[in-house]
Amino acid sequence: MTPFEYRRATTVAEAVTWLRDEPEAKLLAGGQSLLGAMKLGLAAPPLLIDLGGIEALRALRDEGSSLWIGALCTHATVVASPLVRECLPGLACLAAGIADQQVRNRGTLGGSLANADPAACWQAGVLACGATLLTDRRAISADDFFQGLFSTALEPDELLLGAHFPLGVQLSYLKFEQPASRFALAGAAVARSESEVRVALTGLGHGVFRWQEAEAALSRRFEPEMLAGLRPDANRASSDLHASADYRLHLAGVLTRRALINMRQTS
Ligand SMILES: Cc1cc2nc3c(=O)[nH]c(=O)nc-3n(C[C@H](O)[C@H](O)[C@H](O)COP(=O)(O)OP(=O)(O)OC[C@H]3O[C@@H](n4cnc5c(N)ncnc54)[C@H](O)[C@@H]3O)c2cc1C
Structure with missing residues (x-):
């Protein structure tokens, strides 16, 4: 080194x-x-x-209309937090599925978001929930934060402080794991609030993105049948030694449907 x-x-x-x-x-x-x-x-x-x-970056608290998770909160902290389990249990489930216990004990929300790995899980949860990311100088909506493969809106000298997750959102995240790392070969996060349905896909190859066609269909009726015949844009997926683009696109549809069914069963 x-x-x-x-x-x-x-x-x-x-x-x-x-x-x-x-x-x-x-x-x-x-x-x-x-x-x-x-x-x-x-x-x-x-x-x-x-x-x-920097102790302040480890804060995790209820801020009334949002749940604040500091950048240095580890995945394991989020899994174990009674507050997260109460306010946004889908987020605790997402964090519980990341990698193995050792990675969960060390890896942080901020590191994961800043790194913007195209197969990471947090990105999908943050984007689906419509979280707002706070840095040392500004607030950035999740919609503007993720800019493709390992790319974010952060300036080279900008420090991510944490994320505000709006309360009153239900989240369900499912992934099909790459068995060695547990990164997502494909992952789907479905979030529902009183005002909207948001669907975010990860693992397809070019970075996390919202599947707007599915969102529009589910906003009309929040039923699995509404996803029939829908498929994410093929330009959003790529092939590698683990899976073909076609397989990833197929998985994205299946996982979105199952995430929705899970949410309906638990609500
Ligand atoms: C074997 C293995 C399996 C994994 N499986 C999964 C998985 O299934 N799902 C998943 O989502 N992730 C997975 N990960 C990723 C892991 O969860 C970590 O979150 C991720 O590696 C980065 O977090 P970190 O805190 O370790 O960041 P670091 O490695 O310390 O930093 C990563 C990058 O972020 C920058 N950075 C860190 N903090 C900040 C900040 N506050 N502001 C600005 N920039 C910052 C750093 O400068 C660096 O460029 C896996 C990792 C490994 C090693």
Whole structure:
């Protein structure tokens, strides 16, 4: 591994200042993606800024109209949180299905969202719920945050503080797992509030996106039959050694239907 400097920030301002001073620096959260990339030589930041000393980023609280989950909350924290289980149980289920216990103990919401892996689970839940992401300088809606493969609206020196999830939303997320990693070969999140139905798909190959045709159909009637004959846009899917684009598109439809059925059974 290329030598690098390590610093542990204790405030957001400190981390952002260091990031501005060294444009090639990287923030370190749980390290589950970044450290692997560094070991493989895919990333070689001269400076690692550890966020682990910024306690404020671990907050998880009910803010009246939204549930706030700080960027440093681990997947395991979300799974175990009585508040999440009460307010948005679908989110606890989503987090429980991520990887294995070790990754869940270290990996964070903020790291996962900033990384924007096209097969990650959080992205689908955040987009389907219509969450708002807060950074050190602005609020970004989930609709504007995700910009494709490993790409987000974050500026290179911008730090994600966490996400506001609107309350009164029901969420159901299902994925078909790549068996070695448990990343999604395809995953579907269906969210329903009083005002709208949102469907977000992950794992198809080009980054998370909303399946608007399914949303429109389910807004007319929230029944599995409404998805009959619908298929996501083929340009949104790609093939790799794990699955063909065609198979992923098929799975996306099946998973959306099952997620909807699950939601109806539990509500
Ligand atoms: C074996 C394995 C299996 C996995 N399976 C799944 C799965 O099934 N589903 C799933 O969703 N995920 C999966 N993951 C991903 C994992 O859940 C982590 O969430 C993810 O790797 C990144 O989170 P992290 O906290 O470790 O971030 P890090 O690796 O520390 O950072 C990732 C990137 O985000 C940036 N970053 C971190 N925090 C911030 C912040 N607050 N603001 C701005 N930028 C920031 C870093 O600079 C870096 O570029 C898996 C990972 C592994 C290793």
